[in-house]
Amino acid sequence: MNQEVDIFAPVTDLGKGDALEAWRWLVGKNASIRLLTAMGDIFFVRRQGIFNRERVYFLDTGAGQVELASKSWKSFRAMITTMDSVPGHWFKYRLLVELSDQSLTEGCCFSPKKPPILxxxxxxxxxxxxxxxxxxDLSGQLHEQIKDLPSGTPINSISLEVQE
Incomplete structure (x- = not known):
């Protein structure tokens, strides 16, 4: 069965404020958010190198990891338009299909009740x-607090603050 689902969150205000503030420790100060997946993960751009080229990165907010998605915004757009060579973990498609009976309203994405990292x-x-x-915001705060813990360390408490 081939089911069609929206892979991007219905969000129109990504450019308001500093959406990546809680993730600056990982993405750097010159990162700028471009797309949000329905599963709450982020594609962002960062200028770098001698020619100040805009590279596209994928931020997995569940795993707290960043990976290079494309060497340019143009090649990234071509890749996702045709879905050629798109890594499956970017969109968590199987889980998204399972969630397709729930609809996302404007400004929302799917988020874990209990984060996988916990x-x-x-x-x-x-x-x-x-x-x-x-x-x-909350996933960034969580990952920043646990980033230096050895794997398998029991976590007794975390402190998260909702920014408004």
Missing amino acids: GGCYKKENYNPVSWAVHV
């Missing part, structure tokens, strides 16, 4: 629609 699962029952800004 033992939550990548299953339908662990996700619900939330404000994209809250998801991005």
Whole structure:
């Protein structure tokens, strides 16, 4: 069965404020958000190199990891338009299909109730629609607090603050 689902969140205010503020520790000061997936992950651009070229990166907000997506915005757009060579983990498509009975309203993305990094699962029952800004902010705060912990370290408490 080939089901069509929206892979991007219905968000029109990505440019308001500093959407990546909670992730600056990882993405750097000159990163600028461009797209948000329905699963709350981010494609952002950062200028770098001697020619100040704009590279496209993928930020997995669940794993707290960044990877190079494309060496230019133009090649990235061509890639996602045809979906040629698009890594499957970028859109978490299987999970997104499971969630397709829930609709995302303007300004929302799917977010885990219990983040995978804290033992939550990548299953339908662990996700619900939330404000994209809250998801991005809280996931960034969480990952910053645990980034230096060795793998397997028990986490007794975390402190998150919703920015408004």
